[in-house]
Amino acid sequence: MxxxxxxxxxxxxxxxxxxxxxxxxxxxxxxxxxxxxxxxxxxxxxxxxxxxxxxxxxxxxxxxxxxxxxxxxxxxxxxxxxxxxxxxxxxxxxxxxxxxxRPAKRAAGEGSGPDLETRRAAVRAWGNQPLAEADPDVHALMERELDRQVRGIELIASENFVCRAVLDALGSHLTNKYSEGLPGARYYGGNQHIDAIERLCHERALTAFGLDPACWGVNVQPYSCTSANLAVYTGLLQPKDRIMGLEPPSGGHVSHGYYTPSGKKVSGASIFFESLSYKVNPQTGYIDYDKVEERAMDFHPKILICGGSSYPREWDFARMRLIADKCGAVLMCDMAHISGLVAAKECRSPFDYCDVVTSTTHKNLRGPRGGIVFFRKGKKLRKRGGSFSQGDESEYDFEDKINFGVFPSMQGGPHNNHIAALAITLKQVATPDYKAYIQQVKRNAQALASALIRRKCRLVTGGTDNHLVLWDLRTLGLTGKIFEKVCEACHISINKTPIYGDNGSISPGGVRIGTPAMTTRGCLEDDFETIAEFLIRATQIASNVLKEHGKQQKEFLRGLQNNKDVIELRNQVEAFASQFAMPGFDV
Structure with missing residues (x-):
């Protein structure tokens, strides 16, 4: 050849x-x-x-x-x-x-390329440009979004504002490093400092929630709480195993499993696992734990889930523990919406009763956007009726399974900038100042609820125990979608949400309103009285535009353009919101 x-x-x-x-x-x-x-x-x-x-x-x-x-x-x-x-x-x-x-010898300096200083200058010219110079288009859009945040009223219950230290960590050089695996067991070299950051984040997470490291472990790598939930299912279950959680129209989350009335599988939780949801009592809006137990005993889920995204009342974790033991299920809590209250000991703690606890790291924790999973380890505190656990029945076996469910099963390398930002957040969460913040969040939610009720508004369950209120707009002849558009035009951010019994997938009948973000900016109870008045005026605008332009979205939105009532309310909202400081920015 x-x-x-x-x-x-x-x-x-x-x-x-x-x-x-x-x-x-x-x-x-x-x-x-x-x-x-x-x-x-x-x-x-x-x-x-x-x-x-x-x-x-x-x-x-x-x-x-x-x-x-x-x-x-x-x-x-x-x-x-x-x-x-x-x-x-x-x-x-x-x-x-x-x-x-042999290569021919070159004369000194001939064909050797730019000298070192020239190359260094070229790297700086590309790498050290400020955003306004590197990409004026993106910079301009970001400035407009900052202006919207500063001059608007933020009432979405799942949103908040982070501090400068968290922003600094998120925009840091830590985004450059690949770190697949866990501390001490990475698939890439050069991770000794990343390992130290992640271990510190573990320690602070356990400290923030008052957990014993001998009894609880934690994974801080999930990209979101939905990712965390799916990692738990993937780690602990086999495909088509059964899960049970609160249905979204009753205030649950789609990551807990849900089928639409037409049978469509809405999330991966329902695509890869069988799910049967439980509901709230249609008359009271409260969870009917007797019905939960009845369904669980019929369905026998492997994982029973408590926690929701728009449930304004306390959870009875002790009762859920009894139900889980009776049907042989692992008890999991998604505390994404109440994690700040749990850390500040301003509500019942799922850690007293649950086997696995997941959460977001933003919302009322005021941290970077991401997820977190806590899991029991060590000797079991109780025996369950079923045979879910394998191996040594005296020891929890969640740690390796859940860690594997996060990586490599569900995602790739962790976002180290997020983990550093989370460590900063968790240090703050463990302080008396944070506890005072959460107490004010609850007082503001109570003030908002009382102000709306005095103005003849219908709130699901008649009030709130936490940071949010659920407002049923159907008594005003409005839908959540219409009201959300009016508020947006007036620079008030809320989000539509289904109310149990309505056709939530097409036209949600209510809105969810939360107090954490504006509390972060410094609002107190009297300020939420003013906010309640703004919201009532927005309902009046919505009703008037509906009368004049009808329910068709295109015509309704045209009716909001150049509407003098919208402009007047928007100006008042901007004047009100601009009084308050914005964390992380000198405005």
């Missing part, structure tokens, strides 16, 4: 089997030499052994080496090569010396 390169080199490669040598045809042409080795001048013959190839070098003669089980031979020409026809008939000599395999 001849591997010579035609018309390009004065060397030829011969591929030999391990048997006897055979003659090989060679084609030669005068051209730039093929350089396989970068020998220094005057190098002595040597033999290099290593890896997949043994290379033997000699000053003269053929060179032989083995590659992937085949012997290769570099043939050196030992005769003159006559030029081809068509020109002059010149002859040229092909040297048989090893100089043909």
């Amino acid at each position: 001849d591997l010579s390169r035609p018309a390009s080199s004065d060397l030829s490669l011969g591929l030999h089997s391990h048997g006897p040598s055979h003659a090989h045809a060679r084609v030669h042409a005068v051209a730039a030499p093929l350089r396989l080795f970068d020998d220094s001048e005057g190098a002595k013959p040597e033999r290099l052994e290593g890896g997949e190839a043994d290379v033997e070098r000699e000053d003269e003669g053929d060179q032989h080496f083995s590659l992937l089980g085949h012997s290769l031979c570099v043939k050196r020409p030992r005769r003159l090569v006559n030029g081809g026809g068509g020109g002059g008939g010149d002859t040229s000599s092909c040297s048989s010396s090893s100089a043909a395999l």
Whole structure:
């Protein structure tokens, strides 16, 4: 087999089997030499052994080496090569010396490229540009969003404002590092400082929630609480195993499993696992725990889930524990909406009763956007009726399974900038100042609820125990979608939400209103009295526009444009909101 390169080199490669040598045809042409080795001048013959190839070098003669089980031979020409026809008939000599395999020496400075300082300057020119110069388009949009946040009233219950330290960590050099795996067991090198940050975050997470490291473990890598929930299911269950949680129209979350009335599977929790939801009492809006127990005993879920995204009352974790034990389920709590209250000990704690607890790291925790999973470890405190756990029944076996469910099962490398920002947040959560903040969040929610009730508004369950109120707009002839659009036009941010019994998938009948974000900016009870008045005026605008333009969205939105009532309310909202400080920015 001849591997010579035609018309390009004065060397030829011969591929030999391990048997006897055979003659090989060679084609030669005068051209730039093929350089396989970068020998220094005057190098002595040597033999290099290593890896997949043994290379033997000699000053003269053929060179032989083995590659992937085949012997290769570099043939050196030992005769003159006559030029081809068509020109002059010149002859040229092909040297048989090893100089043909060596790069030609360059004069000092010739062809060496830019000097080091020039290269450093080029890197700085690209890498150190401020955003306004590097991308004016994105910068302008970001400035507009900041202006919206500063001059608007933020009432979405799942949103909040983070401090400068968290912003600094999120926008830091930690985003450069890949760190797949866990501290001390990474798939990449150079992670010693990343390991220290993640371990510190673990310690602070357990401290913030008052947990004993001997009894609880934590994973801080999930990208969101939905990711955390799916990682728990993936780690602890087999495909098509059963889960049970509160349905979204009753205030639950789609990551707890849900099918629409038409049977559509809304999230991965329902696509990969079988789910049966429980509901609130349609008359009271409270969870009916007797009905939960009845359903659980019929369905026998492997995981029973408590916690929701728009439930304004306390959870009876003790009762859920009894139900889980009775049906043989692992008890999991998604405390995303109440995690700040739990840390501040301003509501019942799921850690007293649950096996696994998940959460977001933003919302009323006031941290970066992400997820977190806590899991019991060590000796079990109770025996369950079923046989979910495998192996030693006296020990919890969640840690390795859930960690594996996070990575590599559900996601790739962790976001180290987020983990550092979370560590900063959790340090703040463990302080008396944070507890005072959560207490004010609750007082503000009570003030808002009372102000709306005095104005004849219907709140689901008649009030709140936590940071949010659920407002049923159907008594005003409005939908959540319409009211959300009016508020948005007036620079008030809320979000539509289904109310149990309505056609929530098409036209949600209510809105969810939360107090954490504006409390972070410094609002107190009297300020939420003012906010309640703004909201009532927004309902009046919505009703008037509906009368004039009808329910068709296109016509309704046209009715909001240049509407003098909208403009007046917007100006008052902006004047009100602009009084308050914005964390992280000097505005």
